[in-house]
Amino acid sequence: MKAHEIARLADGILVGDGDVEITHAADIGTANADSLSFSTSLEHVETLAGCVIVKQGSTQTAKAIVEVSDPRLAFSIACEILHPPKRSHAIHPTAVIADSAKIGDRATIGPNAVIGEEVAVGDDCYIAANVVIENGCTVGDRVTLHAGVVVGTDGFGFARDKDRYVKFPQIGTVVIENDVEVGANSTIDRGALGETRIGEGTKIDNLVQIAHNVSIGKRVVIAAQTGISGSTVIEDDCVIGGQVGMGDHARVQSGAVIGSQAGVLPGKIVRPGVWWGTPVQPLDEYKRQNAMVKGLARLRDEVKELKKRLS
Amino acid sequence: MKAHEIARLADGILVGDGDVEITHAADIGTANADSLSFSTSLEHVETLAGCVIVKQGSTQTAKAIVEVSDPRLAFSIACEILHPPKRSHAIHPTAVIADSAKIGDRATIGPNAVIGEEVAVGDDCYIAANVVIENGCTVGDRVTLHAGVVVGTDGFGFARDKDRYVKFPQIGTVVIENDVEVGANSTIDRGALGETRIGEGTKIDNLVQIAHNVSIGKRVVIAAQTGISGSTVIEDDCVIGGQVGMGDHARVQSGAVIGSQAGVLPGKIVRPGVWWGTPVQPLDEYKRQNAMVKGLARLRDEVKELKKRLS
Amino acid sequence: MKAHEIARLADGILVGDGDVEITHAADIGTANADSLSFSTSLEHVETLAGCVIVKQGSTQTAKAIVEVSDPRLAFSIACEILHPPKRSHAIHPTAVIADSAKIGDRATIGPNAVIGEEVAVGDDCYIAANVVIENGCTVGDRVTLHAGVVVGTDGFGFARDKDRYVKFPQIGTVVIENDVEVGANSTIDRGALGETRIGEGTKIDNLVQIAHNVSIGKRVVIAAQTGISGSTVIEDDCVIGGQVGMGDHARVQSGAVIGSQAGVLPGKIVRPGVWWGTPVQPLDEYKRQNAMVKGLARLRDEVKELKKRLS
Numbered sequence A, B, C: 001m002k003a004h005e006i007a008r009l010a011d012g013i014l015v016g017d018g019d020v021e022i023t024h025a026a027d028i029g030t031a032n033a034d035s036l037s038f039s040t041s042l043e044h045v046e047t048l049a050g051c052v053i054v055k056q057g058s059t060q061t062a063k064a065i066v067e068v069s070d071p072r073l074a075f076s077i078a079c080e081i082l083h084p085p086k087r088s089h090a091i092h093p094t095a096v097i098a099d100s101a102k103i104g105d106r107a108t109i110g111p112n113a114v115i116g117e118e119v120a121v122g123d124d125c126y127i128a129a130n131v132v133i134e135n136g137c138t139v140g141d142r143v144t145l146h147a148g149v150v151v152g153t154d155g156f157g158f159a160r161d162k163d164r165y166v167k168f169p170q171i172g173t174v175v176i177e178n179d180v181e182v183g184a185n186s187t188i189d190r191g192a193l194g195e196t197r198i199g200e201g202t203k204i205d206n207l208v209q210i211a212h213n214v215s216i217g218k219r220v221v222i223a224a225q226t227g228i229s230g231s232t233v234i235e236d237d238c239v240i241g242g243q244v245g246m247g248d249h250a251r252v253q254s255g256a257v258i259g260s261q262a263g264v265l266p267g268k269i270v271r272p273g274v275w276w277g278t279p280v281q282p283l284d285e286y287k288r289q290n291a292m293v294k295g296l297a298r299l300r301d302e303v304k305e306l307k308k309r310l311s
Helices: A002-009 A072-081 A285-292 A296-310 B005-011 B072-081 B283-294 B298-309 C003-009 C073-082 C283-294 C297-309
Strands: A013-016 A036-037 A051-054 A066-067 A150-153 A160-163 A163-165 A173-176 A187-189 A195-198 A257-258 A273-276 B013-016 B035-038 B052-053 B062-066 B148-155 B160-163 B163-169 B173-176 B187-189 B196-197 B256-258 B273-276 C013-016 C035-038 C051-055 C062-067 C151-153 C156-162 C164-167 C171-178 C188-191 C195-197 C256-259 C273-276
Touching: A002 A013, A002 A051, A002 A072, A036 A072, A051 A072, A066 A072, A066 C151, A072 C156, A072 C164, A160 B072, A160 B187, A163 B072, A173 A187, A173 B062, A187 A195, A285 A296, A285 B283, A285 B298, A285 C283, A296 B298, A296 C283, A296 C297, B005 B013, B005 B052, B005 B062, B005 B072, B013 B273, B035 B072, B052 B072, B062 B072, B062 C062, B148 B173, B160 C073, B163 B256, B163 C073, B173 B187, B187 B196, B273 B283, B283 B298, B283 C283, B283 C297, B298 C297, C003 C051, C003 C062, C035 C073, C051 C073, C062 C073, C151 C171, C171 C188, C188 C195, C283 C297
Parallel strands: A036 A051, A051 A066, A150 A187, A173 A195, A257 A273, B035 B052, B052 B062, B148 B187, B173 B196, B256 B273, C035 C051, C051 C062, C151 C188, C171 C195, C256 C273
Antiparallel strands: A013 A066, A160 A163, B013 B062, B160 B163, C013 C062, C156 C164
16 A cells, blocks of 8 residues: 555545555554554654654654544544455354344354344344354344354343242344444343344444343444443434443433443433533533532631631 | 233233233334233323233223233233243253253253353253353253353452462352343352352343352342452342442342442441442432532532621 | 471461361361361361461461461462362363464363464463454463453444544454463453553453553452553552443553542553542542531531521
8 A cells, every 4th residue: 555545545635755655554653664654643753654644734754644634534544445354254164053044245253153043144244253143133234243242132121029020021122233343242132022223333342231122323432331221212423431321211312422430310311412420410510519529628627717707 | 812811810800802812012102903012101002902901090991901000010921921932942062061060951051052060050941152151050940041141260369479469269169049040241250168159039130240259149130230249248139230339248138229330348238228329328318418519519609608798 | 288288388387286188178167177278367266177277376276277477378379289270281172273373281272262363372371161362362371261251352443434433443462471360251452553461460350341552560450340441551560449440541550559430530640559439539538528528418507507697
């Protein structure tokens, strides 16, 4: 790949030698003459990289410089070509695929993956080792399920009957739309009666729990170890931090950003904006309140002082 | 299944046509003429369901109505018959079962499950795909272990010796009693010297961590991503929310309810009642304290005003 | 094993009959005449144990007593000999090992484990059932990966491009140094461009998430369900509780101790000492602040009283 191709791909301005040949991507600090790298700083960073993608106005120098508005994005786009994912486009012989399952074209199914009855997996999917997709679930095109992901086990619903719990029926399904990625060992439960849905282009990190009947919109990002309780709705383009907990029947409106470790109470409606803490509140309020708590010692001293003056 | 059979099963009062034929369960909003549905509202809900289970006094109408005191429970009981779990009652050929393991009658063992030496699995168990039960653990009757569950790995115990950690022996076992259900990718460690025990009828959600020597009573409910540290005891009939963390050697007394994301300190005794927050406190106290923190700005303003008046 | 051998191994003082024969380790409460047990109390505990390891100055009696400075450590050291881990030192026939992977001497690879291309696994490793080690990762000697561990899946990095997320390249690797232990179903992501590293002798519990480019030092202890975000550094000899969340690019300095459920903000530097809460603060400050919040009702009453007196 040559520098001028990267400039074209990234819709950037080439400065320097467009014929610089690039073989791989690397961090700017460890790059060599064959490396493509990037910098988000406007200042020069010492580097051996043959080609560096930078922000317009940067003073960076290299054999080839590509100026763009978003260097990290441009670098990612170049890497889609430079480092395409290694895929076998084959079903590993140890995978267990039910006869009634339908697997799309060019799908890669890893060792020991288990695909249940009536499952549909779309084209160009990557289903990693030890993934389990239970009966009746639907997976779109270009979906990546990393190792150990479990899709479609029973949701967690029980009704108390004197001295035992009776299982509430968990007979729904899971629909994963196109271009979704789910991280290692995450779990997505089937709907109790209806469906659990993960919208197009949504990205989910490792060890995330998605309960029955949850509906997640398009292009939602959910970081590791977050848990979403039953029937909660996350609308399009939300960003959810790690270790967030959401109660059931909550609704996160389109464009909301929820900080890590936050807690959303059952039934809560989270409006667009940045949210933090347990129970979640707008970030500004959270910060104000946090500062106030930190100032409590002073407040207490002031009250003491007032009492003394009054006596 | 006919409406009058459902009324009999659910110990309810039939109103309307007892011969209405039902083939499946459905949400009241998506039901059709062959559906059994339920409503917890006393008001009428528009539905096409052939038979609806309702609370006594409800104004709901349908071809057949079954009046009960707990519609969700009655619906669950009817679904035990209407939608029995699909089971092969077979050991999948890819499962790896140690010669010395004993598997009960009618057990279903899924693909790639691994059952270690001297393990005992009871009758009518459902051991899903990729479950691992390590050497020497005991699983009762009618136990469900969902995909990816790991039972009986080493607990996490080490003793510091100058420049290394020495493993504290993890040579105990795990006992899972009858009618327990454990969610996908949850982990239950073996006892260090004694046993880790999960009591009869207890239900555990996905991605839950149960450490060595924990003892969980009967009919306990534990939601997703909760972690219980070593030697902690949870007595019968407790309800534990999601993402709760419990320190070691704590004791949760029978009937306690602990809200999601709560934190129980090591050694803490949690009495019956509803608990919340980190460290856990009674819900009422938690709410009072939360309200007080939210009122801090006003309190500070009052102190300012007092200072001004005193000057 | 005889009592005098234990005394020698543990560098302790033998009191009583050095020829007492011990066959296994047991809790002091359930021990019998063939048991080795230990007590951290200075007072006598009723026991049937043939040999008890105690603190110097203890009034404990038994056929054989071994006095040491750290009984739990001495007991652990004796158990390394008394209860060596049961290992097959074999590759299970159902394990899937890439042709280009290198497996060290005396390694035990469990059923259905998956070892990718160009992976190197050192000597005397224990790779449990269903573990996945993705392409190109390196595992040192005497490493234990418990069931369901996933090493080397893609980190979670994306760049937003109008109406889609473009994957930031995840083409780095994971290096696990010697004597590391990782608990069941934990996940360790590969570096985006560089490496993710787990230092020598570090012990990680179940369901822990280690993100791309994280660097963990030597002899670090991390309890269950903790999550470490991208590029964060944990230096040697830190102790991290359970359910802790760390933002990206944080640094935990050598010797720091972080309490369970704590939250470390992105970029935060955590100095040596004991830390607690979200966001983390020194334990003393946390306690002071907690007490202050608990005293808010009184403070409010005092302000009320002052207002009354001023009127």
